[in-house]
Amino acid sequence: MLSKKxxxxxxxxxxxxRQPERNPVQTxxxxxxxxxxxxxxxxxxxxxxxxxxxxxxxxxxxxxxxxKEPEDIKMTAIIRVLExxxxxxxxxxxxxxxxxxxxxxxxxCSVHKLMIQVRDSTLNVLGENTLADLT
Amino acid sequence: MLSKKxxxxxxxxxxxxRQPERNPVQTxxxxxxxxxxxxxxxxxxxxxxxxxxxxxxxxxxxxxxxxKEPEDIKMTAIIRVLExxxxxxxxxxxxxxxxxxxxxxxxxCSVHKLMIQVRDSTLNVLGENTLADLT
DNA sequence: TAATAACCTACTAAGTCGATAGGTTAATAG
DNA sequence: CTATTAACCTATCGACTTAGTAGGTTATTA
Numbered sequence: 434m435l436s437k438k439x440x441x442x443x444x445x446x447x448x449x450x451r452q453p454e455r456n457p458v459q460t461x462x463x464x465x466x467x468x469x470x471x472x473x474x475x476x477x478x479x480x481x482x483x484x485x486x487x488x489x490x491x492x493x494x495x496x497x498x499x500x501k502e503p504e505d506i507k508m509t510a511i512i513r514v515l516e517x518x519x520x521x522x523x524x525x526x527x528x529x530x531x532x533x534x535x536x537x538x539x540x541x542c543s544v545h546k547l548m549i550q551v552r553d554s555t556l557n558v559l560g561e562n563t564l565a566d567l568t
Numbered sequence: 569m570l571s572k573k574x575x576x577x578x579x580x581x582x583x584x585x586r587q588p589e590r591n592p593v594q595t596x597x598x599x600x601x602x603x604x605x606x607x608x609x610x611x612x613x614x615x616x617x618x619x620x621x622x623x624x625x626x627x628x629x630x631x632x633x634x635x636k637e638p639e640d641i642k643m644t645a646i647i648r649v650l651e652x653x654x655x656x657x658x659x660x661x662x663x664x665x666x667x668x669x670x671x672x673x674x675x676x677c678s679v680h681k682l683m684i685q686v687r688d689s690t691l692n693v694l695g696e697n698t699l700a701d702l703t
Numbered sequence: 704t705a706a707t708a709a710c711c712t713a714c715t716a717a718g719t720c721g722a723t724a725g726g727t728t729a730a731t732a733g
Numbered sequence: 734c735t736a737t738t739a740a741c742c743t744a745t746c747g748a749c750t751t752a753g754t755a756g757g758t759t760a761t762t763a
Contacts, residue, residue, distance in 0.1 A: 627706085
């Protein structure tokens with residue numbers, strides 16, 4: 434299940450990407466328009482800023498703005514930051530690999546075999562979609 | 569993240585499918601071989617029996633056995649029973665559809681648009697794999 | 704009749720999620 | 734120079750889920 438954090442994060446980024454001008458967008462505006470708790474959204478946008486997706490400006494007329502072009506922001510990157518690993522099992526994760534303590538060997542593990550395929554197909558979809566595709 | 573319930577369930581089913589004879593396999597044997605808490609595994613196998621994947625036999629020489637051929641058991645079916653919806657968001661789920669309370673319309677929702685693609689590719693992988701493929 | 708193994712019910716420690724509360728800091732307007 | 738604005742930061746919390754544990758009962762076989 435996708436967490437609300439990730440869900441709201443994607444919605445917020447899309448909202449910002451849809452702006453005709455590149456002016457900063459305020460958290461309150463996004464929260465209102467997308468029906469998101471403003472405080473919760475604040476923490477999400479903060480993560481996205483610290484991860485290099487967004488820039489920010491304080492004070493009146495401030496807000497958040499995209500640093501890169503929407504075409505250059507892959508969904509894999511966004512989801513890895515907000516949701517964590519894309520793989521459903523750590524032993525098939527490319528970026529967060531971890532050995533299972535119970536499995537003697539991965540080669541003969543049925544779960545491993547299946548989840549590698551799931552990971553690859555998911556990775557394929559998320560890698561081909563950019564923020565621009567969701568606008 | 570895949571729950572241990574599902575992970576263990578798949579491992580157990582694979583273990584049973586690997587048996588040369590169709591004799592019942594005991595929970596204790598699977599638990600020992602796959603490093604799973606026996607009590608926890610019991611509850612999982614019970615679910616799989618009630619869902620029609622396994623048959624059971626009590627008393628000495630008893631255990632669990634496959635009801636259908638491994639080739640006829642799709643991974644989609646197993647995962648739906650143990651893990652629940654395959655879709656990452658209820659609003660794109662085929663079997664457990666639920667409207668988002670925050671979204672005004674799904675057509676313009678970026679998360680919806682993306683997660684439909686993820687669902688389809690995952691469904692494709694899990695639908696093409698049967699228990700026999702993981703043996 | 705004893706042993707075996709499935710079956711059933713209830714409970715729990717630990718962790719995560721989605722928020723809320725209550726501030727501080729920096730930029731702008733007047 | 735002061736007030737306002739909006740990002741930024743820290744702490745806390747209730748509700749829920751997960752992965753088990755405990756302690757039995759029922760049905761089958763030897």
